Amino acid sequence: MDISKLYQDMQNNILHIFSNIIFSKGYCCTIIIDTQHKKTHSVPNSFTDFVNETENCSLEDIYQKFPHNKEIVDEYFDFITQNSIGVFLTKLEIENFAKMSHDYFSPYHFENAIVDVRNYSSNTEKIISKIDELNVGYIQVRFLEHCAQADLKKCLSLINHLSFEFCSFVLPYNPSLLSVGEDGVSTEEFANYPKLDSITIYNHPDDKIEHDYLKTIIYTSLKDIRKTGCGAVQKEYFSVDTKHILQSIHFNTCLYKKIYVSESGIIKNCPYSMLEYGNFLDLSNSEVLKITKNKKFTHLWHIKKDEIEVCKDCEFRLVCTDCRCFIKAPQNIHSQPSKCFYNPYIARWKGEEGYVSVEDCGSYSKESGFIPNHKKIAEINKQLWES
Ligand code: SF4
Numbered sequence: 001m002d003i004s005k006l007y008q009d010m011q012n013n014i015l016h017i018f019s020n021i022i023f024s025k026g027y028c029c030t031i032i033i034d035t036q037h038k039k040t041h042s043v044p045n046s047f048t049d050f051v052n053e054t055e056n057c058s059l060e061d062i063y064q065k066f067p068h069n070k071e072i073v074d075e076y077f078d079f080i081t082q083n084s085i086g087v088f089l090t091k092l093e094i095e096n097f098a099k100m101s102h103d104y105f106s107p108y109h110f111e112n113a114i115v116d117v118r119n120y121s122s123n124t125e126k127i128i129s130k131i132d133e134l135n136v137g138y139i140q141v142r143f144l145e146h147c148a149q150a151d152l153k154k155c156l157s158l159i160n161h162l163s164f165e166f167c168s169f170v171l172p173y174n175p176s177l178l179s180v181g182e183d184g185v186s187t188e189e190f191a192n193y194p195k196l197d198s199i200t201i202y203n204h205p206d207d208k209i210e211h212d213y214l215k216t217i218i219y220t221s222l223k224d225i226r227k228t229g230c231g232a233v234q235k236e237y238f239s240v241d242t243k244h245i246l247q248s249i250h251f252n253t254c255l256y257k258k259i260y261v262s263e264s265g266i267i268k269n270c271p272y273s274m275l276e277y278g279n280f281l282d283l284s285n286s287e288v289l290k291i292t293k294n295k296k297f298t299h300l301w302h303i304k305k306d307e308i309e310v311c312k313d314c315e316f317r318l319v320c321t322d323c324r325c326f327i328k329a330p331q332n333i334h335s336q337p338s339k340c341f342y343n344p345y346i347a348r349w350k351g352e353e354g355y356v357s358v359e360d361c362g363s364y365s366k367e368s369g370f371i372p373n374h375k376k377i378a379e380i381n382k383q384l385w386e387s
């Protein structure tokens, strides 16, 4: 084998970044989202700039571009290949890789529905069954007061027989509800409900997340799920699911094609939005579907993270969700979620050493919203990263 020719060929190979890899560059750093392996890598922005500059270049050209940084270039290439971010191939080989489309298509009239239940009754079943007829992918049922085991089982069985793809439940804590016993619904039993995705149990003594029988069980000490349970931004809630990432690129990840039906049948965008669109129990299916033509109702569907103050500078914007009800400036629909305690200008969460709030990194004005103070941010970062 002619080693020098092989080496020459390798030098002519081109850097190809796999199309399942999405770079989300923030103010301070970037997260690389690997949609296939469902994981993220945090890298400095200089790495992202390097990839942008060298993608589709040959190894030889790249070394020529960075003649004094061969060691760093090799380190970057090791990182790229070891983490399946990209590979060096010939032009011909690269043509065999299909491009992943970043389009987002939803087959549903409503992607998700939230239904509140105070007392489980035939009306509850009527609402759930009627929602199912509207071509809805996912339903969340929230019990606002006591939830009897029998009602939970009835509701789970009903949904199991309908055409929803997934469902989740939000329930108040009741020590006997999830115990294995005559009437208890054991977590083992959840395995019988393939559509069940997660259960959130509020007013629980602990805060913890468990994964059992392919279901996620979230225990939270929040006392009243209606007042406090929505819109919280935490790393644990980030999603690297491809559907979520693509939806983030085009639409609002919480409100896109969402419908909420209150315990008395009132229709809204979500439990905490102000505008009401009639009573679900009084409207025919076609009347409910007409709401999707109402611009007031659909406006929120189209507000994406790239349009949100502060979030548009955050590396997590594609994996995070976007609440439009709990926002920092209620008069400005594009303001940052108020339950976020991450500062993307210094890459620090509240509670971490050196944390400074977003508000301390800029100023708000009625006309232009949040304006970052770049000079001040540079000083804070200098202190943070150089100390
Ligand atoms: S927009 Fe906010 S309050 Fe409404 S459902 Fe989403 S997270 Fe909850």
Ligand code: SF4
Residues within 6 Å of the ligand: 233, 305, 310, 311, 312, 314, 315, 316, 317, 318, 320, 321, 336, 337, 340, 341, 342, 344
């Ligand atoms: S700033 Fe907060 S809410 Fe906005 S994308 Fe980042 S983590 Fe999410």
